[in-house]
Amino acid sequence: xxxxxxxxxxxxxxxxxxxxxxxxxxxxxxxxxxxxxxxxxxxxxxxxxxxxxxxxxxxxxxxxxxxxxxxxxxxxxxxxxxxxxxxxxxxxxxxxxxxxxxxxxxxxxxxxxxx
Amino acid sequence: xxxxxxxxxxxxxxxxxxxxxxxxxxxxxxxxxxxxxxxxxxxxxxxxxxxxxxxxxxxxxxxxxxxxxxxxxxxxxxxxxxxxxxxxxxxxxxxxxxxxxxxxxxxxxxxxxxxxx
Numbered sequence: 001x002x003x004x005x006x007x008x009x010x011x012x013x014x015x016x017x018x019x020x021x022x023x024x025x026x027x028x029x030x031x032x033x034x035x036x037x038x039x040x041x042x043x044x045x046x047x048x049x050x051x052x053x054x055x056x057x058x059x060x061x062x063x064x065x066x067x068x069x070x071x072x073x074x075x076x077x078x079x080x081x082x083x084x085x086x087x088x089x090x091x092x093x094x095x096x097x098x099x100x101x102x103x104x105x106x107x108x109x110x111x112x113x114x115x
Numbered sequence: 116x117x118x119x120x121x122x123x124x125x126x127x128x129x130x131x132x133x134x135x136x137x138x139x140x141x142x143x144x145x146x147x148x149x150x151x152x153x154x155x156x157x158x159x160x161x162x163x164x165x166x167x168x169x170x171x172x173x174x175x176x177x178x179x180x181x182x183x184x185x186x187x188x189x190x191x192x193x194x195x196x197x198x199x200x201x202x203x204x205x206x207x208x209x210x211x212x213x214x215x216x217x218x219x220x221x222x223x224x225x226x227x228x229x230x231x232x
Contacts, residue, residue, distance in 0.1 A: 032218045043119070043206055043223030044158075051218045088155065094217070102171075103221070107157040 006106035029097030121224035140209030
């Protein structure tokens, strides 16, 4: 069965510092991995995805994520946090190898950037 | 182009009433999903439509919940005899291709905030 774990309910970072939001996954076969961001009173917005190839994926708003197959992880990173990055972040996974695969979302991590 | 549109944006109703929530997906998107999100929490999958295939209803919490998608476009989620625990944000999303074996991201509407008094 597919699953996604976001082990931290909340991450607190000072503005200007690097940030990491963790995600680990379990899927049959090869994964497609996604990160989404949700601002208050809005739907989820797509940030970036891993398909294949380069393990470092770059996305919107200066975010990037690193795919690590051996650790089954897809952590979201940003070199220098902004207060405006404060939001709820979701990791998601689906299988590349099964047309019947569903997309599974993690439980979300609330990122808080203090000035 | 236009994104996913949901209406109403807010709905307040009395316990026991029926409600209908509407979703207009992005034109050309064959896949449509409904999720439920309690305040600031994760997503609960409800139902998934893909093209002309039978919908995946495995996430619907009870027989009071139903959804349809007419003409492969607009979808309506109906909740009958609403209960207070139905209070949540209902999110709709669409994507170009099916969930499985696809790297197409989902595009979300801003949701309907449903409050049951």
